[in-house]
Amino acid sequence: xxxxxxxxxxxxxxxxxxxxxxxxxxxxxxxxxxxxxxxxxxxxxxxxxxxxxxxxxxxxxxxxxxxxxxxxxxxxxxxxxxxxxxxxxxxxxxxxxxxxxxxxxxxxxxxxxxxxxxxxxxxxxxxxxxxxxxxxxxxxxxxxxxxxxxxxxxxxxxxxxxxxxxxxxxxxxxxxxxxxxxxxxxxxxxxxxxxxxxxxxxxxxxxxxxxxxxxxxxxxxxxxxxxxxxxxxxxxxxxx
Numbered sequence: 001x002x003x004x005x006x007x008x009x010x011x012x013x014x015x016x017x018x019x020x021x022x023x024x025x026x027x028x029x030x031x032x033x034x035x036x037x038x039x040x041x042x043x044x045x046x047x048x049x050x051x052x053x054x055x056x057x058x059x060x061x062x063x064x065x066x067x068x069x070x071x072x073x074x075x076x077x078x079x080x081x082x083x084x085x086x087x088x089x090x091x092x093x094x095x096x097x098x099x100x101x102x103x104x105x106x107x108x109x110x111x112x113x114x115x116x117x118x119x120x121x122x123x124x125x126x127x128x129x130x131x132x133x134x135x136x137x138x139x140x141x142x143x144x145x146x147x148x149x150x151x152x153x154x155x156x157x158x159x160x161x162x163x164x165x166x167x168x169x170x171x172x173x174x175x176x177x178x179x180x181x182x183x184x185x186x187x188x189x190x191x192x193x194x195x196x197x198x199x200x201x202x203x204x205x206x207x208x209x210x211x212x213x214x215x216x217x218x219x220x221x222x223x224x225x226x227x228x229x230x231x232x233x234x235x236x237x238x239x240x
Contacts (some may be wrong), residue, residue, distance in 0.1 A: 007044065
């Protein structure tokens with residue numbers, strides 16, 4: 001049997017709540033554990049940062065330690081996904097000059113391929129950002145013309161009469177609800193993707209997988225195929 005590849009596992013979550021709750025972190029650990037078993041990796045150390053991906057890894061407290069450990073142990077840096085290292089193609093390119101690294105979701109990728117994936121991901125994020133700005137600009141134009149504003153005013157008055165709330169409070173409540181819904185959906189991306197990678201090929205199988213992992217719905221209940229379908233559609237996840 002070939003000598004195992006020594007790796008230093010590096011995990012990153014963006015917020016303290018994610019770090020405390022394990023949302024995202026458990027999924028990253030499972031990615032690396034599965035990749036280690038499949039590719040003969042020996043995990044000789046691990047580091048976890050709770051920090052924004054906008055910072056280069058060498059500027060993160062635990063990231064800097066992980067790089068130093070790679071040098072000391074003669075090991076390769078390993079992450080669950082490329083964006084755990086950085087969302088910047090510039091940072092990825094600079095890191096390639098400092099150390100070797102592996103990505104659990106594409107363990108056989110060459111440095112050139114990883115650089116290409118980083119560039120494509122950065123470009124896609126720019127496209128999404130531009131589309132979002134265009135959509136907001138269109139909505140603002142409609143509001144300025146009085147169309148959206150008039151419709152919202154009617155709805156707000158109806159809500160205020162029915163709920164006993166002011167227009168301003170109702171708008172704030174709607175924004176708060178939408179933010180919670182979006183954050184909850186985003187937290188489900190890795191668990192659902194892991195279920196699919198484990199072999200789930202139907203919505204019901206994904207629901208059973210999530211229930212087996214004790215991942216609950218927004219209301220604290222168990223998942224159904226229909227609920228999984230809505231979330232996968234929101235996240236753009238497929239079985240392909």
